[in-house]
Amino acid sequence: MRRVARGSEAARSSSRGHVSERPDEGVVAIEHVSKLFPSTEGESTWALLDVSLSIRDGEFMCAIGPSGCGKTTLLNLIAGFIEPTRGELRFDKTPISGPAPERGVVFQEYALFPWLTAQRNVEFGLKMQGMAKAERRERANEALNLVGLADAARRYPFELSGGMRQRVAVARALVNHPRILLMDEPFAAVDALTRASLQTELLRIWEEIGITIFFITHNIEEAVYLGDRIVVMSPNPGQIQETVEVDIARPRNRSELEFGRLYAKVNGIFHRQGVSAS
C-alpha cells in the first residue's frame, strides 16, 4: 500500500499543476454544478442546483441530508458515471470525463461480483489494467490485509457477512491506489455494532494511507464521528445548505461535550430546513 504523509500529498498535486490560475483548488473542484433529471410524465426535477464545493486533498468529507437531496447524484458526478447539465467538475485540475481507477467507489448495495472470490474481486481492477498475475496477487493480498480479511481471500461473496463484503469492496477500490475514495452510505445495511467497528477501521486506513474520502451518510452521528467537514444538503432542488467544520481531535469520543455540540448543530441545520432527516 501507498503510505504517504498527508502534507506531501498536497505538495505532489501542486507541483504537477499545469493550470496555474487556481493554485489552491482542492483535489476535487465542483463549480456551479446543476443536474436535471427526467421524472414521471414528462416532468423534470433538479437533483442538484448550482452546487459548488471543493474537497481538500487528504480530508475526510461527509455529506448528509434527507432522502432525495442529491447526495448520490453528486457522488455519481464525481465518479464520472453521469455528466452535469450545467457547471464543471475537475479532479486534480483536470475536467472529469468518465470513471477512472484514481477515483474509487464503494456503493451502498453489495456491488461485489458474485462469480468471483474475494481475492479475485480485489484483483479485478488490476487485471483489467493488464497487470501481471503475480504482482496483482501480491497487491490484492496487501489490500485484503489492510481491511483485515486476508483469511477470507478464497471465499465467494455469498459466504461473507454484510460487514465483510463491504470491507472487501473497500479493498477492491483501494488496490488501485486511488487518490479519492467515494463512499455512498457504505455501512447503511449493517448492524450498529458492525458499523461502529467498520467506522474505526475506515479511519485507521484513511490515516494509514493518506487518502481523500467523500462519504455519504444518513446518520448525523456517523458524520460527526468521521468527518473533517460535513456538507449538509437540502432537497427540492438539491443544494448545499451549510458546510460544518468538525474540529474535534481523533480518536473522537461520542460522549464528549464537543461531540454533542456539533451533533446538535448539524441537527439544527436539518430542522431549519423544515424537513427531518429521513
Place this chain on the structure above:
Amino acid sequence: MTEMERDFRSAHAGGRDDLTPDLVQKIEERFRYDLQRSRHRRRVQRLMLNIAGVILFLILWEVAPRVVPGVNLQMFPPPSGVVGTLWDLIASGELAGHAWSSLKRAVAGFVLGSTAGILVGLLTGRLMMLRDLSDPVLHSLRSIPSIAFVPLAIVWFGLGETPKIALITWGTFFPVWVNTFIGVRDVPNIYVRSAASLGASPAGIMLQVVLPAALPFIIAGLRQATAVAFVILVAAELVGASSGLGYLISFSHLVFRVDMMFVGLMALGALGFLADTLFAASLDRIFPWYGAEAR
C-alpha cells in the same frame, strides 16, 4: 439425535461448559464425519430410488398391455417383446450408428446456433440501437415454429447433412438469443459501474462482467435449446434421411416393426436424459455461487 449430540451433549449439562481445545477439535471432527456420511447416504438413497423408479416403470409397461383388454401385443409390445430387438440392434452396431449420426447433427447445429445466439444476445442486450433495429424481425421469425421450415430446408439443401444442421442451428438460435438478451439487459447497473470505475474497458466489461452476470440466463437458454434440437432433429430425420434415430423410427414404420420403433424412442429418451443430466452436473461445478444466496 445425531451421534455427535449423543456423545458430546453431556459437556453442556453442568453449570459451566468445560470446552477444552481438545474437545472442540473432537466435536468438529465428528461433525464433519457425520456431515460426510449423511451426504453419502443421501446420494446412495437417491440412486436407489432412481433405479427403483425405472424398474417400477418397466413392470407397469410389462403388465399394462396384458391386463388392459383389447390391446394387441404386436402394436404395443411390452419390454420383454422389445428387449430382443434392442439387443439385436445393439449387437449389429446399427443402434450406435444411428445414434451417432443423430448426435453429430444435433451437436453441430447446437454449437452453431447457440454461438450465434449468445453473440447476438450480447449485442442486442447492450446496444439499444441494435436492439430496436432487430426487435420486430427477430421476434417475428422466432414465433414461426422451426418445424415449419423442414420442407423449405429440403428444397434448398436437399437430403444430406446440411439441411438438418441448418434447421437445428436455426431452431437453437432463438431460445439462446432470447435468454442471453434478457440476462444481459438485466445485468445490474452497479456491476457495470463498479467495473468502469475499476478501470475496465468496454470490451473488458462485456467479457468479464456482463457475460458472467448473464451466464445463468444463458445456461437456461442452452438447456432449452437442447430440447429444441432434439425436436427438430427427429422432424428432419423423419422426412428425409438414410441414418439417424428419426430415420430408424420412420423405417420401422414402413416395415411395420413396432418393436423397432420402440427401440428408437427409447434411445431418444436416453440421449435426452443424458444431455440434461450433463447440464445439471456442469451447472453446479461451474457456478458454485449461482443460487447460493437463496440456499
